[in-house]
Amino acid sequence: MASIVKRGKSYRAQVSLYKHGHHKKLTQTFSTKKEATLWALEMELAKGEGKELAYRTTTFADFFESWIYLVKVNDVKETTFQNYVRTLGVIRTLFNDIQLKDLNDIVVQKKIDEYAKTHSRKTTHEVLLKIKTSLRDAYARGYIPNDFAHLVKTRGVNPPKRNKALSITDFKKLRNYLLQHPKDEFHLLVLLALETGMRRGELLAIRPDNLYEYGIKVRYSIRPTSDDTSLKTQNAKRDISINKEVYDLIINIPVKENGYIFDFNSFHQSKLLSKLLEELNIEKTTFHGLRDTHASFLFAQDIDIAYVSQRLGHVNIQTTQNYYLQLMPEKKHQQDADALNLLNSL
Structure with a gap:
């Protein structure tokens, strides 16, 4: 069962999880008891529906790495797979230790906007496409509660074209x-x-x-x-x-x-x-x-x-x-x- 504990002026909700023989706890802090209670109820309902809540404490970078080596490696050509591997490095730099449970369109948009400051719009778009594909997969598996990938947009500008045709x-x-x-x-x-x-x-x-x-x-x-x-x-x-x-x-x-x-x-x-x-x-x-x-x-x-x-x-x-x-x-x-x-x- 879920528990709600008052900690100073906030409330910490905690849900117990059991995955592959191991017990884990999923926690989140809220400003009001009502918010904590609603979240705990949502998590308990999700557990009853078979959602993979234990995975939500996994970092997005770790999930992306597992996803490309277990799923994409068999779906794409070797050259395309290497592009996913290079994108993994970008994701580790951008998202650091951010967990799946903390992801939403605002968080991802801020990170992709940060990347766009030093990269072309085309390069940024290619990275975002891979992020979106992985997020849709995470949603389908129940690792994240919402399918928000379509809300994130590519921004930034394209630098002058390097591949100019000669006169x-x-x-x-x-x-x-x-x-x-x-x-x-x-x-x-x-x-x-x-x-x-x-x-x-x-x-x-x-x-x-x-x-x-x-x-x-x-x-x-x-x-x-x-x-x-x-x-x-x-x-x-x-x-x-x-x-x-x-x-x-x-x-x-x-x-x-x-x-x-x-x-x-x-x-x-x-x-x-x-x-x-x-x-x-x-x-x-x-x-x-x-x-x-x-x-x-x-x-x-x-x-x-x-x-x-x-x-x-x-x-x-x-x-x-x-x-x-x-x-x-x-x-x-x-x-x-x-x-x-x-x-x-x-």
């Missing part, structure tokens, strides 16, 4: 330099990124048997945090044509002991790319920015969007339209002129 001028400048300096293997990796729009992991996963005259069979992707070499999506499996000049350079790269054409370079490609662009006085971007550049260049040349989408390995054309077909500055200026000429001719 046509810089695209040509970079490509010409790479073709003129093919002895550096990294130059050929960057060149292939510009020529194909392949993801960095897809480029690093190229083996000799993935090459054909003149093109590349995209079948695998290398990741720095996992041994999983599967592609991002089923649509990412594709064949990409390349011109003869680039093909001849690629097939002459010595194959590494691990069977791949390109050296992983401890996955420092981003740092090497940044240094290269700085030396050439080209606006900084990322490997994904080179992918954006490839797509934007094809679009600027009026290449059919369905072909561009297939070449990039997107799930559908809408993905291509939403994220990759940003007009290059030169193309926008030309279309501005075309639009004004059209209006002047009326």
Whole structure:
């Protein structure tokens, strides 16, 4: 049975729990006896309904850890699971020793807002999605009394985009330099990124048997945090044509002991790319920015969007339209002129 004890100006309610042969006590303090009594009654009713009250004194971080290793590990791909593991570190830092019984939408909102102060809106949203999924599971198992996950919102702002597509001028400048300096293997990796729009992991996963005259069979992707070499999506499996000049350079790269054409370079490609662009006085971007550049260049040349989408390995054309077909500055200026000429001719 529950007990109510007066402690100074407050009242402490206590409910006895029995779980797996062990006795535990669930306690909470209230300012009035009525509140304490109502809470104790609610807890006793929950016990009668088979709610897992003993788990409510578990910290949220401990619950999340158990949840990802017992539940999510069998539900998601290895790379996705590693994202959950990284999120566990974030949760331990944010929530510390906060217990499941003390969680509500206000507590979680404050913590996610705190995280958003030093992280992008996108990163914050990805962390919150994992928190929400775990909270829904906790509610379904009776570890928390309310399903409040939907009340918590992502806030914050997005920093300036790092994956900027290069202008046509810089695209040509970079490509010409790479073709003129093919002895550096990294130059050929960057060149292939510009020529194909392949993801960095897809480029690093190229083996000799993935090459054909003149093109590349995209079948695998290398990741720095996992041994999983599967592609991002089923649509990412594709064949990409390349011109003869680039093909001849690629097939002459010595194959590494691990069977791949390109050296992983401890996955420092981003740092090497940044240094290269700085030396050439080209606006900084990322490997994904080179992918954006490839797509934007094809679009600027009026290449059919369905072909561009297939070449990039997107799930559908809408993905291509939403994220990759940003007009290059030169193309926008030309279309501005075309639009004004059209209006002047009326």
